[in-house]
Amino acid sequence: MNRDSAPDRRSDSPSCRSLDEPTAELLAWHRAVKSSHEDDFAAATELTTRLGAHLTDEGNAAVGFWTPDLVEAGVPESAVFLEILTPPEDLDPGVADAREVTFDRSLVSLERAGEYHWGVVDGMRPGTRERLGSLYRLTYRSEEGTVETVADPFAYSVPFGPFAPAEFYDIDRLDETRADRNYFEALGTDAERVATAEDDxxxxxxxATSMLEIHPGTATDRGSLAGLAAVYESIGEAQRGDGDLDAWQRNFVGYDALQLMPVEPLTESEDSHTFWRVEAATEGELRATVARPEPLNWGYDIVVSAFSAPNPGLLESGRPDELVDFIAACHRLPRPIKVVFDVALGHADDRGAELLADRFVLGPGMYGKHLDYTEPTARAAFLELQRRKMDFGADGIRVDGAQDFTSYDPETGEMYHDDEFLAEMDRVVQEVAGTEYRPWMIYEDGRPWPREDWELASSYRALTEQHPHAFQWSPVTFAHNTPALLTFWATKWWRVREIGEFGSRWITGVANHDTVRRGTQVDPTTAFTRSPINPYLGESHPETLEEAYDNAAASMLFHAFLPGVPMDFAHANMRAPWGFVRDTDDTWKVKVVAEEANFLHWQVRESDFADEAFFERVKSFGFESLSDLQTFMNALAAAVDVTDTDLDAAAAMLSVLDSPFGPSDGDLSPADLDAYADAWMRDVHEFSTLDHWRDEQGDRRIRLRLRTREFRQAREWLRGDLRDDEYFTYRHPTEGTVLYYGFRRAPPEADVDEELLFAANMEGVAVDVSPESLAADAAADANAPPIPTDGWEPALVAPGADGAGGPQSTVTLENATAVVWRRDP
Structure with a gap:
């Protein structure tokens, strides 16, 4: 509930009115649902399908709110109204500049049924691609006399952010006019896609066969889904014609799926964000300052409310249609690409409590608010929000942090993993373009994380064992993997070996939004606290990090040899900077920035800092050199740590530092640190935008990566686990080189009859390999099948792998290079 300045009004206005008979029918439906279910969750599962605002066949708005807080607080039914704000016809929600707008204002009475408020309203304008619809929310006067408002958690559109009124939107028209309807219509007739009886x-x-993860906010300088759609539309035009793709474009192809980082509405900074502010209100009008939201965020700081709507900060038009247009652009490619939504319903940002009924929230949690999955209506609501969001047309769902979906057992006094709720998520049915289907299901689950021994104890299979069709993120994909450190591939061998044994339903690969970020948080200046930096990867820290998350050996390992679905990260493919971006936290923003101090070591070169296009805001504080900025950031990190984020004390400590940052006539203040944190976040966001790095792509490297991905696309059989007649190991003793090698043969049911021999220098000094040497090495293992020594032809050879020009030849593998041979049996 939010306070606002709008006055109370106790009668319907002429412009919008409640319709008695349709409202009575809606209430009768409510009573019938409640009486037909003895189970509260079952009843709520049906009731939540009609919450929010829906356009009826007669052109009216059927409106429903779950309002337990109002009922429990004793707010009388007569004090609660639906506030309807109809904008001017020409109001463009895509304009980011703040401006004052006058809305026509109506207050309409609703009917209460138990903990719900329902009504059918005439006069609300439905939003479409072409125009902004009426905004709406609940409003009431409390016992203390203050006017309160209640947001709609089930909205399909929140053009001015989740803290503003929602938009009444014609979601059916959006579905009816989508450009990829034939893609979904084909699902019902494609026999290969029809599942077993467990899917009814x-x-x-x-x-998918392979997948790319993308952060839409930094994928293009437009920072929007429309900008990302334009990338794939340009790729499609080139693929349909005779044009060759540019080097940067090739980083986005060779996959049959992409995973979008979360596209849900996000928390907002109360101090710096003014996307909706009421200036004045009368009975018939409301004046507000509005703007298209532009928060900078990696996507995981959701408020849950309006989860069913796209994040308006990613919609340059302010229209939800952009999300559908992007999906359609992927589906209409010559080789269609599936779209996977990254769903972070495992928690809510602290400000989410301002928008949600209290019964949605169990209490504080690791990331803000811990949601209550045992409350029947809240449980049903989360699943309904998932259904509505996925109905924008997603092919798959990746459940972020499934191990965080925990509930409280009052009998034991302990939290338990709510696997039944995760199973409910798996059972949700989507309907797009008239076709019902279930999406590809992916869980990120590292349980018993965050238990101290989680990295050793987690099997990463808890949910694939419960759901035979589901996938999980693999142990090398989970957040805390840092391949820039020496011995990473040696010490992680036991986990990599597991991928070969039972990784057919794992998402694999070491580059994603979490792992690259963790790599940038490693302190490269500290000795004796962890493994040293791998000296073979590069001459500088930025070069080392880039090579760690994008090298031929890792790419061939996951795409050309191991089971599962390999996933890459667009920023790693582009060798572009990536860091933690979050300007939406007023309380902890300085701490967040302080924890990113090592970003400068890993991601910023002297030439980058000298470029006038980068770090403009930070430079305005007086930093003229990268070393000066590094010194300050290191001091900021130390000050925040030693003061336990006491900003007064931290500012006092930093004031004695010989730094260009600080007022000339006094000491630093917490406000100065806040201003610096805001500048840092915006500079890092711009610095990380992929468009800046389009001209930095090495053609030879990019072509090999694409050939490697296409190698995988042509061999779907590689997704299966290694059989007894296949082999995977590493040479030991290592003698200075972590050499992975293995042998695979196509199963009888595959379209081809072929064998593959793989060898990669994952880290270390150069090593010579050949089919004969690998066969001889394997022969020393009694468990190894015999590896043929003749008939091998090189199929994939990394640049830097010398001597692979002909069949059977010895290859010298430098660090992070690999070779794949192929033969016909």
């Missing part, structure tokens, strides 16, 4: 005969989207 409904189609379930098949797993």
């Amino acid at each position: 005969g409904l189609p379930r989207i098949e797993p």
Whole structure:
């Protein structure tokens, strides 16, 4: 509930009015649902499908709110109204500049049924691609006399952010006019996609062969889904014609799926964000300052409310249609690409409590608010929000942090993993373009994380064992993997070996939004606290990090040899900077920035800092050199740590530092540190935008990566686990080189009859390999099948792997290079 300046009004206005008979029918439906279910969750599962605002066949708005807080607080039914704000016809929600707008204002009475408020309203304008619809929310006067408002958690559109009124939107028209309807219509007739009886005969989207993760906010300088759609539309035009793709474009192809980092509405900074502010209100009008939201965020700081709507900060038009247009652009490529949504319903940012009924929230949690999955209506609401969001047309769902979906057991006094709720998420049915289906299901689950021994104890299979069709993120994909450190591939061998044994339903690969960020947080200046930096990867820290998360050996390992679905990260492919971006936290923003101090060591070169296009805001504080900025950031990190984020004390400590940052006539203040944190976040966001790095792509490297991905696309059989007649090991003793090698043969049911021999210098000094030497090495292992020594032809050879020009030849593998041979049996 939010306070606002709008006055009370106790009668319907002429412009919008409640319709008695349709409202009575809606209430009768409510009573019938409640009486037909003995189980509260079952009843709520049906009731939540009609919450929010829906356009009826007669052109009216059917409105429903779950309002337990109002009922428990004793707010009388007569004090609660639906506030309707109809904008001017020409109001463009895509304009980011703040401006004052006058809305026509109506207050309409609703009917209460138990903990719900319902009504059918005439006069609300439905939003479409072409125009902004009426905004709405609940409003009431409290016992203390203050006017309170209640947001709609089930909104399809929040053009001015989740803390503003929602938009009444014609979601059916959006579905009816989508450009990829034939893609979904084909699902029901494609026999290969029809699942087993466990899916009730409904189609379930098949797993991808390989996947790319993308952060839409930094994928283009437009920072929007429309900008990202334009990338794939340009790729499609080139693929349909005779044009060759540019080097940077090739980083986005060779996959049959992409995973979008979360596209849900996000928390906002109360201090710096003014996307909606009421200036004045009368009975018939409301004046507000509005703007298209532009928070900078990696996507995981959701408020849950309006989860069913796209993040308006990613919509340059302010229209939800952009999300559908992007999906359609992927589906209409010559080789269609599936779209996977990254769903972070495991928690809410602290400000989410301002928008949600209290019964949505169990209490404080690791990331803000811990949601209550045992409350029947809240449980049903989360699943309904998931259904609505996925109905924008997603092929798959990646459940972020599934191990965080925990509930409280009052009998034991302990938290438990709510696997039944995760199973409910898996059972949600989507309907797009008239076709019902279930999406490809992916869980990130590292349980018993955050238990201290989680990295050793986690099997990463808890949910794939419960759901035979589901996938999980693999142990080398989970957050805390740092391949820039020496011995990473040696010490992680036991986990990599598991991928070969039972990784067919794992997402694999070491580059993603979490792992690259963790890599940038390693302190490269500290000795004797952890493994040293791998000296073979590069001459500088930025070069080392880039090579760690994008090298031929890792790419060939995951794409050309191991089971599962390999996933890459667009920023790693582009060798572009990536860091933690979050300007939405007023309380902890300085701490967040302080924890990113090592970003400067790993991601910023002297030439980058000297470029006038980068770090403009930070430079305005007086930093003229990268070394000066590094010194200050290191001091900031130390001050925040030693003072336990006491900003007064930290500012006092930093004031004695010989730094260009600080007022000339006094000491630093917490406000100065806040201003610096805001500048840092905006500079890092711009610095990380992929468009800046389009001209920095090495053609030879990019072509090999694409050939490697296409190698995988042509061999779907590689997704299966290694059989007894296949082999995977590393040479030991290592003698200075972590050499992975292995042998695979296509199964009888595959379209081809072929064998592959793989060898990679994962880290270390150069090593010579050949089919004969690998076969001889394997022969010393009694468990190894015999590896043929003749008939091998090089199929993939990394640049820097010398001597692979002909069949059977010895290859010298430098650090992070690999070779794949192929033969016909």
